[in-house]
Amino acid sequence: MNAKDIRKVACVGAGVIGYSWALYFSLKKLSVNVYDLTDEKLELAKTRIHDSLLNLMKNEVVSEEEIVEIERRINYTTVMEEAVKDVQFITESGPENYEIKQKMAEEMETYTSSETIIASSTSGLLVSEIAKNAKHPERFIGAHPYNPPHLIPLVELTKGDKTTDEVLKCAKDFYQSIDKEPVVLQKEALGFICNRIQMAVYREVCNLVMKGVCTIEDADKAVTYGPGLRWAIMGPSLVFELGGGEGHIDGLMKHLNSSITLWLNDMADFKEFPENFPEIARKGVEEALKNRPKEIGNDDASLAEYRDKMLISLLKLHKKL
Ligand SMILES: NC(=O)c1ccc[n+]([C@@H]2O[C@H](COP(=O)([O-])OP(=O)(O)OC[C@H]3O[C@@H](n4cnc5c(N)ncnc54)[C@H](O)[C@@H]3O)[C@@H](O)[C@H]2O)c1
Structure with a gap:
């Protein structure tokens, strides 16, 4: 067919x-x-x-x-x-x-x-x-x-x-x-591509929060106003390609290699979320919602409405709607 x-x-x-x-x-x-x-x-x-x-x-x-x-x-x-x-x-x-x-x-x-x-x-x-x-x-x-x-x-x-x-x-x-x-997918993989990427990011959110480096709210803010804005336009590899300037993505990785190795060694590699993290995440989300004005969503319903409105604007920019 x-x-x-x-x-x-x-x-x-x-x-x-x-x-x-x-x-x-x-x-x-x-x-x-x-x-x-x-x-x-x-x-x-x-x-x-x-x-x-x-x-x-x-x-x-x-x-x-x-x-x-x-x-x-x-x-x-x-x-x-x-x-x-x-x-x-x-x-x-x-x-x-x-x-x-x-x-x-x-x-x-x-x-x-x-x-x-x-x-x-x-x-x-x-x-x-x-x-x-x-x-x-x-x-x-x-x-x-x-x-x-x-x-x-x-x-x-x-x-x-x-x-x-x-x-x-x-x-x-x-x-x-x-x-x-x-x-x-060239071969079957649990969680496909994107659930794995999402969970890798969220594992590190959990790690940073549990170590007391930042709050749930600030981790969300950092992603939303930092890499999230770029990821909505192009993937992480193309972002790094631009970050590498004349050296391209491989140049960026080589240039930052010693630093990246230190971060990688310090980052989470746990195989399960800590038992008390779901409650900590929930409290963090409730705290974050309290600090948001209604027009960008401060409860589940207004948050979903705001998400869809912003998604539609982005999709129009991508000529997908
Ligand atoms: N919810 C998500 O975010 C999400 C995202 C991606 C993929 N999925 C996948 O999509 C599928 C559906 O998930 P969902 O969230 O829509 O679940 P859902 O419970 O909302 O919907 C399932 C529907 O299937 C119907 N159903 C039950 N038995 C049936 C049968 N024998 N024949 C026909 N229909 C039957 C139910 O009545 C129900 O309306 C799942 O495989 C899920 O893993 C879900």
Whole structure:
């Protein structure tokens, strides 16, 4: 199959991730079938899609007329056959559990064409294991989104042991054609690429806080107004390339090598967060929220609204919206 043959998709499992995928696919003018177990779950997905669209309208991404069109392209059903029988691509966003995902795979395969690509949103389970009882394991891939998928362009793609290169290529082309930024893992890795990078940074946040070097609030501030601003534009290696001047990235590393070695030796390498750190982090976050004005978010709801507004502005700068 060719990426341009994908005109209709199904979102199987319509919770936090599934509803957002459905919204994104429809925003990109694809017809979407949304499947979940009950009418209540589907109603919740419908409400979340509507609320997210209103937020996009508030930020001038879509008009009122476009909202009507986007919602019209989405069909909701609790009947698996209806959801998957005539689609070329399925995004599975069910619970993070092998048994459930394997059962979902079996059910999807019963009613869909053998050509249809099945992409799991799994955060960390192995595709080979999800597809281990499948009739056509060659068409299963992992397509790990970042929350919320309708705003974050990254999708991390992985193969299972039987996935064909053609399927992976088609999926990659498809995501690119709808303005996603897919990256392909050359081999399976726990936590994919970005969860590992995020956790490496957060391990050091924890280390600095536990050593009394800084507060949670100041570590956040340092990232937000320092490297975070640059990382929103380019990755850490390109940032270092510019930092190296005429010597480039390798020059920077050689120039700072003795200093970097001292830092690396002093940094955290623990394999588990200290037992009391979650409470310390929570208190630190509560303290930080107290010091923020409402317009940049000082509780979870206003923080999420501010995040989405800023994300949308950034995405417009990146020409991704
Ligand atoms: N939440 C995140 O930040 C995030 C980010 C990236 C990836 N993921 C992954 O996405 C997947 C979904 O996570 P979520 O956060 O949306 O979970 P969720 O609990 O919000 O949604 C799961 C949905 O699956 C439905 N479901 C349960 N059994 C089903 C079945 N047999 N068939 C069809 N649907 C079924 C549930 O009713 C629910 O609506 C997981 O694999 C998770 O690891 C989550």
